[in-house]
Amino acid sequence: MGQKLMCCSTSVVQGLKPVMMMLVVQESYVGMNISYKLVAEVGMNFTILVAYRNMFSAALMLPLALIFERKTPKLTLGILFQGFISGLLGATMAQNFYIESLGLTSATYAVAFNNLIPVITFLIALCFRMEKLALGTHAGRAKVVGTLVCVGGTMIFTFYKGHEIVIWSTDVNLLRKYSHQSSQVLHRNTRTQLLGSVLALCSSISFALWLIFQKKMTRDYPCQYSSTALMSIMASIQSTAFALCKERDWSQWKLGWDIKLFTAVYSGVITSGLVLTLTAWCVLMRGPLFVAIFNPLGLLLVALAATLLLDEKLHLGSILGGVLIICGLYMVLWSQREELKTMIEQPPSLLEESHSIDVATLPVSSDSTCDEIN
Numbered sequence: 464m465g466q467k468l469m470c471c472s473t474s475v476v477q478g479l480k481p482v483m484m485m486l487v488v489q490e491s492y493v494g495m496n497i498s499y500k501l502v503a504e505v506g507m508n509f510t511i512l513v514a515y516r517n518m519f520s521a522a523l524m525l526p527l528a529l530i531f532e533r534k535t536p537k538l539t540l541g542i543l544f545q546g547f548i549s550g551l552l553g554a555t556m557a558q559n560f561y562i563e564s565l566g567l568t569s570a571t572y573a574v575a576f577n578n579l580i581p582v583i584t585f586l587i588a589l590c591f592r593m594e595k596l597a598l599g600t601h602a603g604r605a606k607v608v609g610t611l612v613c614v615g616g617t618m619i620f621t622f623y624k625g626h627e628i629v630i631w632s633t634d635v636n637l638l639r640k641y642s643h644q645s646s647q648v649l650h651r652n653t654r655t656q657l658l659g660s661v662l663a664l665c666s667s668i669s670f671a672l673w674l675i676f677q678k679k680m681t682r683d684y685p686c687q688y689s690s691t692a693l694m695s696i697m698a699s700i701q702s703t704a705f706a707l708c709k710e711r712d713w714s715q716w717k718l719g720w721d722i723k724l725f726t727a728v729y730s731g732v733i734t735s736g737l738v739l740t741l742t743a744w745c746v747l748m749r750g751p752l753f754v755a756i757f758n759p760l761g762l763l764l765v766a767l768a769a770t771l772l773l774d775e776k777l778h779l780g781s782i783l784g785g786v787l788i789i790c791g792l793y794m795v796l797w798s799q800r801e802e803l804k805t806m807i808e809q810p811p812s813l814l815e816e817s818h819s820i821d822v823a824t825l826p827v828s829s830d831s832t833c834d835e836i837n
Contacts (some may be wrong), residue, residue, distance in 0.1 A: 481745045485754060488738050488745075489761040493768050495734045496570040498726040500773055501637060503566040507723050508715050510706035512730075513558045515718070517550075517702050519731025521695035527740075528688040535686050538693075545680045546690070550697030553673035554735075555705065558698075560666035567659030569775050571766040571785075575620055576663035578758050578788045581795050582613045584671040593675070602801035609794025612787055620784025621660045628777045637772050687743055695735065755796055759789040 502512060528535075536542075565573040585606065588594040597603030684690050710716075718724040745754050762785060769775040 481749045481753065484741045484745050485757040486760075488741055489757055489764055491733050491738050492574075492761050493764045495726075495730050496565065496574060496765050497637070497768055497772060498722065498729055499562055499565050500570050500769075501722050502726045503562075505722060507726075508706070508710045509562045509566060510559060510702065510709050511716055512723070512727060513555070513562060514699065514702040514706040515727035516558065516731040516735060517554055517695055517699035519728055520735035521692065521699045523732050523736040524688060524692035524695050527736075528686070528692040532686050532689050535689050536684060542680075542684050543693075545676075545683065546693035547697045547701075548676060549673060549680055549690070549694045550699075551701055552669050552676060554694060554698030555701040556669040557666050557673065559702070559705070560662045560669060564659045564662035564666060567655045567662065570769040570773065571762070571775060571777075571781065572620070572656075572659065573663050574762050574765045575781075575785055575788060576617070576660075576667050578762060578792050579613055579617060579664075579667050580671055580674070580758075581755060581792060581799075582610050583667050584674050585610060585795065587668075587671055588675060591675070597802075600801075602798040602805070605794050605801075606798035609791040609798065612791030612794065614791075616784045616787025616789075616791060617664075618784075619780055619787060621657070623780035623784070625779030625783070628779060628782060691739060756793075759792060762789070 499512075503509070561573060564576070585594055589596070595603075596607060598607065680690060681687075684693075718727065742754060766775075766777065766785075770777060
């Protein structure tokens with residue numbers, strides 16, 4: 464009886480592991496967004512921060528690749544070019560757009576647009592005929608309706624403010640601690656809010672393009688640590704070159720023992736390094752849909768943290784838009800799950816003819832092991 468109970472408890476713990484891992488992942492993104500807002504208040508150049516983030520990420524992932532993936536396919540010019548494009552779309556462009564949008568808006572606002580990535584991926588895949596509408600099925604109709612709901616939620620989130628919603632209030636405002644250190648004062652208005660929305664949308668589009676491109680790279684070079692290290696190296700070169708073009712004052716590159724160094728190390732080592740590994744493990748164990756379902760939780764956690772720590776104000780438009788985005792996202796995820804069920808039930812011959820992609824996939828691949836080379 465005792466042995467049976469122990470086996471049961473062990474299985475429960477094993478089943479909870481992916482859930483706990485994804486909670487850690489979402490909490491780490493909260494820390495990244497809060498620290499981003501603090502360095503924005505200090506006045507750190509965003510392009511320099513992105514360059515340092517990718518440098519620290521490459522410094523972590525390269526040793527991991529050498530330790531865990533000693534037998535890797537040969538690096539050809541084609542693979543190097545794919546790594547260059549992967550770093551450009553998934554890191555250099557996506558990160559620069561995102562952090563610039565966060566500086567113009569708020570942490571909650573920028574994170575809300577991340578929930579559009581599966582929908583944007585679906586729309587881009589539809590344009591390239593990698594997805595089909597399939598309006599004759601419940602899953603196809605749900606995907607279209609979910610996409611429209613997400614777009615509507617985004618419009619409300621962007622253009623409608625409404626009344627301020629006071630749920631709780633604290634005397635904590637970390638921004639006050641760093642505001643006196645910056646000579647840059649940003650007056651937020653409708654114009655900056657709109658520009659921030661455009662940049663956040665560009666970040667999501669860039670990341671969606673990276674997801675589609677990543678499908679080919681993981682097929683040609685199925686080594687997760689090595690491909691991530693290659694992407695980080697390429698991104699560090701690109702982002703450093705871009706930062707040097709925008710900022711040639713070497714004093715701006717100096718890192719002290721302050722919030723700038725913390726944010727660069729945290730976003731590079733934790734967010735772009737360790738969190739990616741945890742997410743890959745969850746995708747391997749439970750699939751990409753399981754991982755994507757936790758995205759709206761990140762929006763809720765960031766909204767909570769920003770309200771408590773940064774004194775950000777919640778408005779009716781933000782809440783309504785956020786709810787619609789989350790509802791639309793789950794409709795798209797549900798339709799994707801139904802399509803996967805249908806694909807599994809199909810004969811192998813029909814399965815090979817299917818060219819649809821998984822729009823819920825996050826920046827990891829379920830193909831997390833490297834093929835052995837004899």
